[in-house]
Amino acid sequence: MILFFLLLGEEDTSRVIVHIDVDCFYAQVEMIRDPSLRDKPLGIQQKYIVVTCNYVARKHGVTKLMGIKQAKELCPELVLVKGEDLTHYREMSYRITVTLQKFSPLVERLGFDENFVDVTETVDARLKSTFSPQLNGHIFPEMEIEGTYERHKRLACGSQIAAEMRQALHSDLGITCCAGIAHNKLLAKLVAGQHKPNQQTSLLPGGVGKLMGTLKTARNIPGIGSRTFKRLQTLGISTVQDLQDAPADVLQAEFGSQTAQVMQQLCRGVDPSPVTPTGPPQTISDEDSFKKCASLQDAKERMTGLLQSLMKRLKGDGRFPHVLRVTVRKLSASNKWTNRESRQCAIPSHLFGTGAEETISKLLDLCVVLFCKMVDVNHPFHLTLINICFAKLEARS
DNA sequence: CGGGGCTGAT
DNA sequence: ATCAGCC
Ligand SMILES: Nc1ccn([C@H]2C[C@H](O)[C@@H](COP(=O)(O)OP(=O)(O)OP(=O)(O)O)O2)c(=O)n1
Ligand SMILES: [Mn+2]
Numbered sequence: 001m002i003l004f005f006l007l008l009g010e011e012d013t014s015r016v017i018v019h020i021d022v023d024c025f026y027a028q029v030e031m032i033r034d035p036s037l038r039d040k041p042l043g044i045q046q047k048y049i050v051v052t053c054n055y056v057a058r059k060h061g062v063t064k065l066m067g068i069k070q071a072k073e074l075c076p077e078l079v080l081v082k083g084e085d086l087t088h089y090r091e092m093s094y095r096i097t098v099t100l101q102k103f104s105p106l107v108e109r110l111g112f113d114e115n116f117v118d119v120t121e122t123v124d125a126r127l128k129s130t131f132s133p134q135l136n137g138h139i140f141p142e143m144e145i146e147g148t149y150e151r152h153k154r155l156a157c158g159s160q161i162a163a164e165m166r167q168a169l170h171s172d173l174g175i176t177c178c179a180g181i182a183h184n185k186l187l188a189k190l191v192a193g194q195h196k197p198n199q200q201t202s203l204l205p206g207g208v209g210k211l212m213g214t215l216k217t218a219r220n221i222p223g224i225g226s227r228t229f230k231r232l233q234t235l236g237i238s239t240v241q242d243l244q245d246a247p248a249d250v251l252q253a254e255f256g257s258q259t260a261q262v263m264q265q266l267c268r269g270v271d272p273s274p275v276t277p278t279g280p281p282q283t284i285s286d287e288d289s290f291k292k293c294a295s296l297q298d299a300k301e302r303m304t305g306l307l308q309s310l311m312k313r314l315k316g317d318g319r320f321p322h323v324l325r326v327t328v329r330k331l332s333a334s335n336k337w338t339n340r341e342s343r344q345c346a347i348p349s350h351l352f353g354t355g356a357e358e359t360i361s362k363l364l365d366l367c368v369v370l371f372c373k374m375v376d377v378n379h380p381f382h383l384t385l386i387n388i389c390f391a392k393l394e395a396r397s
Numbered sequence: 398c399g400g401g402g403c404t405g406a407t
Numbered sequence: 408a409t410c411a412g413c414c
Contacts, residue, residue, distance in 0.1 A: 025414090048398035067398055086401065111403070111414025225412050278404095287401060325408095337399075342408065387401090 011270050012183075013205055016158035018117045019180040019188035020100065020165060023197035025113035027054040029092050030081045032174050041075050043068075044083035047289060051083055055197055084288075086112075096175060097278070099168055103161060108185075109278040116185050117165070118275035123157045132156060136163040137179075137200035140191050141207040152204060155181060159202045166200065186271035187211065189222055208269040218243045221266050228263075231255070243267040280393070284317065286310050287327070287387035296368070296377045299386065303367045306388045307360050314390065320352050320397035321390030324363065326370040329385035343370040344391070352397040 022028065026044040031037045031054065041057035043050040050071045053062045060075035071078055083089070093112040100107050106118035126132060135149050135156040149156045162179040169175045179200035180192025190211055191203040203211060215221060218240050219229040231254060237243050244267050251260035265271065286306045293299055303326070314321070325344035332339050351362050367388060375381050 021414095046400035049400060051400060065399080069398065084400070090402090109403090109414095114414065223412075227411060281403075283403070285402060289400070338410085340409085344408080385400095389402095 012272060014154075015118060015120045015183050016123045016154055016161075017182060017185055017188040017275065018119055018158060018162045018165065019182075019185065019192045020096075020115045020117065020162075020169075020177050021179075021189075021192050022096065022113035022175060022177045024052050024054050024058075025093075026052050026083050026089050027057075028175060029089050030083075032092075033088065037079060037081070041078045043071055043078050043080050045080045046082075046084050050078075050080070053078075092173065092175070095173055096169060099172055100165055102168070103165055106275045106277055108275045114189075116188065116275045119158055119161050122161055123154050126157050126161075127153060133160055135159050135202060137202060138195045140194050140201050140203050141210050148204070152202075155183075155202050155204070159200065162200050184269075184271040185273060185275065186222060186266060187269055190215075212240050212267065212269050215240050218267060223266055224263065228255075240267050280317070280319070282393065283389050283391045284310060284313055284321070284393065285325075285387055285389035286313075287385060289329070289385040291384070292331075293383040293386065294381060296371075299371060299375075299383070300364065300368065302386050303371070303388060304360065304364055306386065307363050307367070310388060310390060311356060311360060317393070319393040319395055320349075322347055322349070322392040322394060323390070324366055324370070325387075325389040325391060326367050326374075327385075327387035327389070328371070328374055328383050330375075331382040331384050340385070340387075341374045342387075343373045344389075345370060349397045 027042050030042065030044065039056065041054065041060055041062065043053040043057055043062060045068060048068050050062060050066045050068060052064045057075055057078055062071045062075050062078060089112055097107055097109055097115055100115050100117055104117050104119050104122055108116040110116065132153065135152070136159040139148065158181045162181050166177055166179055169177055176198040178192045178196050178198065180188040180190065181200065182188040182191050182203035183205065187203050187208065191201045194201045217238055218224050218232055221240065232243065235250060235254060237246050243263065248260060248264065251263060255263065286309050288302060288306065293302060323344055324347050325342055327340050327342040329340045345366060351359055
């Protein structure tokens with residue numbers, strides 16, 4: 001039946017997708033570690049910025065990615081916890097994904113605190129055998145129409161599963177989150193943001209146009225980043241409505257037919273992309289930023305620190321990397337962030353056969369070789385960031 | 398006072 | 408190797 005419509009190029013609205021977005025993630029992890037922080041305005045500090053903050057701090061006007069100075073002006077009593085080391089956040093992130101995988105194997109991670117879950121099969125199984133309750137949580141658009149549940153049984157069942165997922169995250173991990181339930185990933189993610197924090201929202205199929213209309217500009221559509229948005233503005237396109245109204249040939253001329261079609265679908269709330277289960281990470285990296293690094297000696301010390309931390313994570317992972325990449329950021333008057341350079345090389349397998357000390361020493365040698373391909377150490381230089389990345393992770397060395 | 402870390406396409 | 412996207 002469904003297949004018949006798909007054959008005609010119709011949109012598939014039969015899936016049930018849940019999007020889970022943890023509330024103020026890093027801040028929540030720190031409040032779990034130290035519950036005395038719960039009733040205080042809390043900011044997580046990475047160097048000079050508040051990367052995120054709890055909702056007490058948000059009441060005072062503090063926002064994500066705000067400078068420390070501005071945040072302290074707005075909220076002098078703001079408590080700051082350092083968050084440059086992501087270890088605890090990464091660990092909680094994977095516990096969250098594992099908890100969600102108990103509901104369905106189709107779990108896709110996005111960053112550390114978001115997960116998409118395709119619960120279509122779970123919904124089908126439940127509707128066959130069990131009696132399902134009312135639609136759980138908020139509904140978008142807000143409206144009270146008789147028989148909403150009857151006409152949207154699958155969505156209602158999805159909302160029940162989402163509630164169970166949120167309960168599991170809370171009782172097992174102490175984590176609160178938001179959930180969005182809809183028939184594709186884009187809409188599930190967007191509708192999840194309608195009621196924050198610690199709430200869930202289900203999207204009725206009839207509310208798609210209205211939901212897309214809540215976006216201020218096309219930039220707010222996931223998948224349309226800053227560069228693409230600037231190119232759109234060049235064409236006189238700014239709002240979602242502008243994009244919907246834009247002639248296909250105009251978009252194709254600027255972006256090519258494939259990208260143009262994806263954008264035209266996204267701005268109408270159409271997103272056929274599947275939930276692709278996320279496996280173990282493909283890369284393991286560690287970086288540090290600083291005011292100034294101007295000597296090879298200094299760089300070697302910083303790279304040694306990064307390698308030591310990386311080796312611990314590698315032991316926990318169990319796999320071995322076959323590619324090593326070093327990235328640097330040079331201070332330059334213009335273009336403060338696109339001035340990263342990287343070099344990579346193969347890692348000889350035998351390097352992981354000996355003790356950790358030896359391995360780190362050999363890896364450092366490789367790092368120095370890569371480093372010197374980017375930085376002429378015989379001339380003055382000024383770096384502001386070093387990143388070391390392990391890639392091509394495979395089962396054995 | 399602009400982090401730290403990941404994925405996929407080109 | 409870089410760009411562009413996401414958190
Ligand atoms: N540019 C960014 C965006 C996010 N994060 C980190 C910090 C956040 O804690 C976490 C999750 O990002 P969210 O955008 O979901 O923000 P929060 O979870 O902190 O807040 P919210 O309650 O609004 O979801 O990722 C980051 O380091 N850099
Ligand atoms: Mn979040």
